[in-house]
Amino acid sequence: MKPLVALLLIAVPMFAQGGVKWEHDYQSALKRAKAEKKLIFMDLWTEWCGPCLYLQKNVFPTSEAQAALTKVVPFSALVEKKDRTPMPEGSKLADTFKLTAFPTLVILDADGKELRRQVGMFRSGAEFAAWLNAK
Numbered sequence: 001m002k003p004l005v006a007l008l009l010i011a012v013p014m015f016a017q018g019g020v021k022w023e024h025d026y027q028s029a030l031k032r033a034k035a036e037k038k039l040i041f042m043d044l045w046t047e048w049c050g051p052c053l054y055l056q057k058n059v060f061p062t063s064e065a066q067a068a069l070t071k072v073v074p075f076s077a078l079v080e081k082k083d084r085t086p087m088p089e090g091s092k093l094a095d096t097f098k099l100t101a102f103p104t105l106v107i108l109d110a111d112g113k114e115l116r117r118q119v120g121m122f123r124s125g126a127e128f129a130a131w132l133n134a135k
Helices: 002-016 028-036 050-059 063-068 088-097 125-133
Strands: 039-046 070-079 104-108 114-120
Touching: 028 039, 028 070, 039 050, 039 088, 050 125, 063 070, 063 125, 070 088
Parallel strands: 039 070
Antiparallel strands: 039 104, 104 114
């Protein structure tokens, strides 16, 4: 039963966020970004973070956010489960990018170099899209 729950935790956010294909593995996101010549949008989140869940349910699925996300490689990294159990890749990324709060949203180039970040949530898809599309 636990593998099914883990699969649902990965699949549900992907489907809930519309037709955009989200990566859930950092190396895959880097590879895809290089192949598609795109930037990476990295969402570092936890299951216990209310603003993180708000983004996934109310912001990322909007038409404005979906349109903006097609221009980048969206990458979602779960850092901690609801019971605060750390997830290996997410925790490593949290250390690498020196996270201080959740959610942390980061724009990376195809080599993984941070270009800019947002700590905290956006209230609307339009607000998120404006940030994501900013040069």
